[in-house]
Amino acid sequence: MTIPVDRTANTRIDSSAIADGRMTNVPSDHMFIAEYTNREWRKARVQPYRAIPLAPFALGLHYAQAVFEGMKAYRLENSSIAVFRIQSHFQRFNRSLERMEMPPVPEDLFYSAINTFVDTDRDWVPPGPESAFYIRPLMFASEERMGLKSADEFLFIVVGGPFRPLYSKPLRVKIERKYSRAAPGGTGSAKCAGNYAAAMYPTQRAREEGFDQVIWTDAASHTRIEESGTMNVAFIEDKSFNEGQQTEPVIVTPALSDTILDGITRSSVITLARDSGIKVEEKSITVSELQQGLESGTIREVFGIGTAASLAPIGAVSIDGIEHSLPYNENSIVYQLRKQLNDVRYGKSEDLYGWMNEVGVVEV
Numbered sequence: 001m002t003i004p005v006d007r008t009a010n011t012r013i014d015s016s017a018i019a020d021g022r023m024t025n026v027p028s029d030h031m032f033i034a035e036y037t038n039r040e041w042r043k044a045r046v047q048p049y050r051a052i053p054l055a056p057f058a059l060g061l062h063y064a065q066a067v068f069e070g071m072k073a074y075r076l077e078n079s080s081i082a083v084f085r086i087q088s089h090f091q092r093f094n095r096s097l098e099r100m101e102m103p104p105v106p107e108d109l110f111y112s113a114i115n116t117f118v119d120t121d122r123d124w125v126p127p128g129p130e131s132a133f134y135i136r137p138l139m140f141a142s143e144e145r146m147g148l149k150s151a152d153e154f155l156f157i158v159v160g161g162p163f164r165p166l167y168s169k170p171l172r173v174k175i176e177r178k179y180s181r182a183a184p185g186g187t188g189s190a191k192c193a194g195n196y197a198a199a200m201y202p203t204q205r206a207r208e209e210g211f212d213q214v215i216w217t218d219a220a221s222h223t224r225i226e227e228s229g230t231m232n233v234a235f236i237e238d239k240s241f242n243e244g245q246q247t248e249p250v251i252v253t254p255a256l257s258d259t260i261l262d263g264i265t266r267s268s269v270i271t272l273a274r275d276s277g278i279k280v281e282e283k284s285i286t287v288s289e290l291q292q293g294l295e296s297g298t299i300r301e302v303f304g305i306g307t308a309a310s311l312a313p314i315g316a317v318s319i320d321g322i323e324h325s326l327p328y329n330e331n332s333i334v335y336q337l338r339k340q341l342n343d344v345r346y347g348k349s350e351d352l353y354g355w356m357n358e359v360g361v362v363e364v
């Protein structure tokens with residue numbers, strides 16, 4: 001699918017500032033936009049980044065029929081540009097849309113939107129070792145209407161910009177025992193706007209207590225670990241598999257459910273770890289199991305996993321007011337995993353799983 005491009009006459013780019021990280025977390029010059037009306041996608045185009053007109057009665061603003069994705073394009077060793085796991089993001093976007101009673105985006109529209117947008121702004125993609133171009137696909141109800149209904153008109157937008165990981169030093173987190181992010185049968189496994197709005201009040205209260213993030217627990221009993229704000233969580237636990245044998249480090253992470261977002265970084269880390277011989281257990285983990293593991297020292301690393309933060313070590317976990325510290329150094333397994341993942345993303349190791357989708361390549 002060919003998408004028309006209206007290039008800006010007033011670029012804001014400063015290439016040396018992008019290369020050295022001074023120009024980060026700002027929108028790039030362009031954006032993709034398409035309109036859904038009368039059951040069809042229309043007017044798909046790349047245009048200069050700018051504010052969009054929206055009716056005050058646009059349904060999405062009132063009733064939160066709004067879904068997004070977060071993905072990254074990387075500048076590879078050979079200086080080509082590739083988007084990480086575009087297919088998984090496309091599939092998850094459509095699963096989220098279905099849950100929010102929104103129309104699917106066809107595969108060729110999604111791929112062409114991302115590719116044309118990133119190709120147009122390819123000079124905005126910073127080099128590694130940690131930086132990347134963040135891509136934010138977004139769809140919401142734009143229909144102007146008084147009164148609650150499922151909308152018939154939507155906008156699909158893709159914006160982005162150069163980006164550096166959110167968390168550089170180990171995080172301090174609190175196990176949340178009162179508020180909930182997601183309930184069984186709810187929307188926790190969809191990347192929909194309302195989930196994040198509902199998380200802000202409890203997260204802000206935790207920030208006031210000096211925490212960077214909360215780790216959510218299940219809504220019914222607040223006894224099982226779920227995930228963090230925009231990250232899945234995982235632990236490194238020492239386990240022995242035969243009586244009297246030496247222990248080996250195992251990655252333990254809560255099993256997916258309809259209250260946990262199916263993170264693509266999580267699934268990538270699981271694949272890479274298993275292929276390099278590290279055992280991974282996806283299972284239900286209670287707060288008291290975590291507490292015991294932290295007290296006895298068998299749980300020796302806790303980390304968050306997500307596109308924005310990559311793999312972020314957690315240096316302190318507070319459970320019911322008692323804080324447990326975890327030391328980190330360059331031998332920590334989280335850093336090995338991050339390096340392994342980054343080597344694929346930046347084209348330093350072979351792309352064994354077809355995760356890297358090169359931008360600007362014309363299909364024949």
Ligand SMILES: *Cc1c(COP(=O)(O)O)cnc(C)c1O
Nearest residue numbers: 230231232261263264265306307
């Ligand atoms: C986006 C997100 C994640 C991480 O998913 P990735 O695909 O790895 O970026 C985890 N939890 C929540 C709630 C999220 O919104």
